[in-house]
Amino acid sequence: MRTILNILWFIFGSGFLLALAYAFAGVLCFIFIVTIPFGVASFRLARYALWPFGYTITEKPSAGIASTIANVVWLIIAGWWLALTHVVTGIAQCLTIIGIPFGIANFKLVPAALWPLGREIVAKP
Template sequence: MRLILNIIWLLFGGLWMAAGYVVAALISFLLIITIPFSFASLRIASYALWPFGRTIVDKPTAGTGALIGNVLWILLFGMWLAIGHLISAAAMAITIIGIPLALANLKLIPVSLMPLGKQIVPVGSSQQFAAVAA
């Protein structure tokens, strides 16, 4: 079922949202100080391409730098990417088949706003990472 949802997602929205993250990464690579934004954006772009079967957890080593970086990210790119996910979710929720895809878009909004200090893991291993962080 995850494979089918991922293929439908890729065709009807994932490719466009991942392209938005890649554009944000390319813009971030232009300045040396925003290179960490680029790596975070590319990480989230890979998640936006194939979200079903994976989840996002907080990195246990994320600290104040990630918080400050996330505030800058929201101002530069995060707000626009979150709006893109919201519009895409509204469009996908029109059909019954699109409802799981709309929920996946809504799941991506928090990470589109604050990607630094996050890690993408398979769904079954998210409890392991939570136990390590505690």
């Protein structure tokens, strides 16, 4: 079932477009040398935005104050517009009954878009 939902997400759920947005943010972060860690997080989230079903985001227990400070910088640079993209897309998808699972997947991506560092993407059991 996860595979079918991921394929439908990729085609109809704007997974490809959202992954492109994350990839674009990652490329921008790689242009400025100091923000390379943000670029790595952005590319990781691009993969998650491409195939969200069957995965979840968990907090890393080893994340410290440096990730919190970096997350504030991320929020200013790229996080707010990526999260806004998820919210707008999720609302639009929830307007139809068929799109509700895709809208929920978009809302699940909002916290990761706002605060990506100190989190990891893991497969659901």
